[in-house]
Amino acid sequence: MTAPDIALASRFQDAFAAAFGEEYRDADPIIRPGRFSDFQCNAAMGLAKKLGQKPRDIAAQIVEHLDLTGIASAPEIAGPGFLNTTLSTEWIAGETAAIAADERLGAAVPASPDTVVIDYSAPNVAKEMHVGHLRTTVVGDALARTLEFLGHRVIRQNHIGDWGTPFGMLIEHLLDVGEDSADAKLLETDPNAFYQAARQKFDGDEAFATRARARVATLQSGDEQTLEIWGRLVDLSKQYFHRIYSTLDVTLTDNDLAGESSYNDLLQQTCDDLKDAGIARVSDGALCVFPDGFTGRDEQPLPLIIQKSDGGFGYATTDLAAIRHRVRTLGATRIAYVVGTAQELHFQMIFQTAREAGWLPESVDAQHVKIGSVLGEDGKILRTRSGSSLRLMDLLQEGTAKARGVIDELRPDLPEDEREQIAQMIGIGGIKYADLSTAHDSDYTFDLDRMLALQGNTAPYLQYAVARIRSIRRRAAEASGADGAAVDSAATDSAAAPAAAPRVVDDAERALALQLLEFGPTATAVAADYAPHRMAAYLFDLAQAFMGFYEHCPILKEEDAEVRTGRLALADLTESVLVTGLDLLGVSAPERM
Numbered sequence: 349m350t351a352p353d354i355a356l357a358s359r360f361q362d363a364f365a366a367a368f369g370e371e372y373r374d375a376d377p378i379i380r381p382g383r384f385s386d387f388q389c390n391a392a393m394g395l396a397k398k399l400g401q402k403p404r405d406i407a408a409q410i411v412e413h414l415d416l417t418g419i420a421s422a423p424e425i426a427g428p429g430f431l432n433t434t435l436s437t438e439w440i441a442g443e444t445a446a447i448a449a450d451e452r453l454g455a456a457v458p459a460s461p462d463t464v465v466i467d468y469s470a471p472n473v474a475k476e477m478h479v480g481h482l483r484t485t486v487v488g489d490a491l492a493r494t495l496e497f498l499g500h501r502v503i504r505q506n507h508i509g510d511w512g513t514p515f516g517m518l519i520e521h522l523l524d525v526g527e528d529s530a531d532a533k534l535l536e537t538d539p540n541a542f543y544q545a546a547r548q549k550f551d552g553d554e555a556f557a558t559r560a561r562a563r564v565a566t567l568q569s570g571d572e573q574t575l576e577i578w579g580r581l582v583d584l585s586k587q588y589f590h591r592i593y594s595t596l597d598v599t600l601t602d603n604d605l606a607g608e609s610s611y612n613d614l615l616q617q618t619c620d621d622l623k624d625a626g627i628a629r630v631s632d633g634a635l636c637v638f639p640d641g642f643t644g645r646d647e648q649p650l651p652l653i654i655q656k657s658d659g660g661f662g663y664a665t666t667d668l669a670a671i672r673h674r675v676r677t678l679g680a681t682r683i684a685y686v687v688g689t690a691q692e693l694h695f696q697m698i699f700q701t702a703r704e705a706g707w708l709p710e711s712v713d714a715q716h717v718k719i720g721s722v723l724g725e726d727g728k729i730l731r732t733r734s735g736s737s738l739r740l741m742d743l744l745q746e747g748t749a750k751a752r753g754v755i756d757e758l759r760p761d762l763p764e765d766e767r768e769q770i771a772q773m774i775g776i777g778g779i780k781y782a783d784l785s786t787a788h789d790s791d792y793t794f795d796l797d798r799m800l801a802l803q804g805n806t807a808p809y810l811q812y813a814v815a816r817i818r819s820i821r822r823r824a825a826e827a828s829g830a831d832g833a834a835v836d837s838a839a840t841d842s843a844a845a846p847a848a849a850p851r852v853v854d855d856a857e858r859a860l861a862l863q864l865l866e867f868g869p870t871a872t873a874v875a876a877d878y879a880p881h882r883m884a885a886y887l888f889d890l891a892q893a894f895m896g897f898y899e900h901c902p903i904l905k906e907e908d909a910e911v912r913t914g915r916l917a918l919a920d921l922t923e924s925v926l927v928t929g930l931d932l933l934g935v936s937a938p939e940r941m
């Protein structure tokens with residue numbers, strides 16, 4: 349199974365090799381959807397330059413050697429040397445039937461599966477997850493789902509901030525209020541409030557501050573009792589993360605936790621090894637690395653501090669230990685860090701240091717998947733009126749409440765509990781989708797009304813398209829009684845009976861089928877480029893193609909049973925692709941809407 353552009357590309361490349369020699373086989377055929385045909389190949393211009401001939405002559409030679417039998421019409425030369433070709437409708441029908449019978453919906457199996465470590469979410473213990481963490485969480489989760497769907501081995505790593513100097517004051521505060529107190533409960537419900545209370549005491553109470561500092565030292569020395577209290581503090585925080593993850597329908601579990609603390613025992617060795625290798629040296633009392641290619645003011649080499657003069661380690665040391673662990677122990681062949689854009693320099697310096705140390709061989713790809721900011725209507729980082737960062741849970745609840753209004757208006761006839769369920773899907777789906785449909789490194793404005801709109805590139809628009817197809821199928825089943833039931837079960841359970849092939853004859857059927865064939869290549873591109881917004885854009889195009897099809901090709905009113913069944917099969921395939929694509933983004937779709 350091949351998407352049309354990929355299938356055409358290989359035929360064109362055969363022609364390049366035949367016409368101009370093997371060395372031209374790999375020339376990019378530059379196949380684009382055409383304005384006057386299905387596809388246009390724009391390679392003649394580039395090849396003409398290389399071969400020193402006129403583009404139209406090159407085009408003619410390509411045509412002479414091109415065999416599109418079984419796929420498309422012989423191409424026509426247009427303008428300066430464009431090659432226009434129209435696909436054979438039978439070929440499209442055959443490919444469409446093939447993806448309908450394939451549980452991967454045409455997604456190619458990777459030639460050699462990668463082991464991909466995805467570092468995402470990574471909130472900080474005893475701190476509220478802010479909207480920035482929303483983005484790293486949903487983008488990372490969509491990538492994990494997509495790579496896994498394609499057959500790669502995915503290792504999720506939730507690099508939570510669970511270590512460092514604030515833990516002295518947090519532990520002392522927990523001891524002060526008592527673990528079973530209402531104040532301690534805040535860790536599970538409103539971690540920022542817990543943190544602020546500890547902070548206030550630290551700033552205002554000298555004795556407390558002294559205790560807190562001493563506690564950091566006992567914690568870092570590995571004192572068992574202190575570690576035990578620390579562990580309980582982290583556990584309470586995990587409850588909070590879990591609530592957010594389950595509300596968001598995110599696949600992260602406790603097994604994926606690999607917080608900063610888990611590298612603690614490796615930090616000294618990490619520093620020593622870098623020092624022994626001559627990569628790290630002491631500068632102004634601190635142990636630093638100066639990775640190649642980074643300069644600060646006055647063109648001076650830029651240091652990355654890995655051990656402070658007091659012996660303490662920092663964020664960078666932990667990431668160096670982590671990257672070594674990921675390659676050496678976890679066997680990563682690709683590592684994706686889904687983290688805010690602000691940390692770009694940090695990761696570049698970490699990657700370069702790890703390369704120099706030989707911990708990140710050339711064969712392993714490391715990428716910082718940069719996450720842009722979520723803005724308020726004023727164009728600044730989203731905050732509450734009082735200026736503090738917004739509580740993620742509040743935002744999610746507001747989304748669901750608003751979505752309840754949308755569904756109440758749309759389907760007042762549905763039972764109360766069903767509307768509540770749908771509101772959850774629309775509200776959470778709407779927020780996640782708005783995030784995922786934006787390129788991960790661009791900023792976007794948080795606007796619930798737009799996110800929950802039934803029109804435009806939104807989750808509710810796609811969810812509505814799915815619900816609509818499901819309703820068509822139910823009505824088709826009702827209309828044809830027992831027969832309909834057979835149609836229904838054939839569509840949902842392919843083992844029951846051989847399903848009818850999707851009908852690809854009329855223009856709108858053909859246009860829809862062409863879109864359906866792009867699902868597999870889109871998923872592959874999302875995984876290769878870490879770009880979930882491509883899946884979102886694709887699903888939106890697909891839903892629009894479906895609306896066009898449904899407008900022109902009646903299903904329920906169609907008299908001819910064979911045509912009706914074929915169209916129903918095409919609608920069913922559309923539903924599968926929409927639902928699967930949405931699922932790769934972590935968005936679910938309701939039965940009715």
Ligand code: ARG
Nearest residue numbers: 467470471472507508509687
């Ligand atoms: N906890 C950090 C933050 O909130 C993000 C950690 C990202 N991952 C990493 N390996 N550094 O900014």
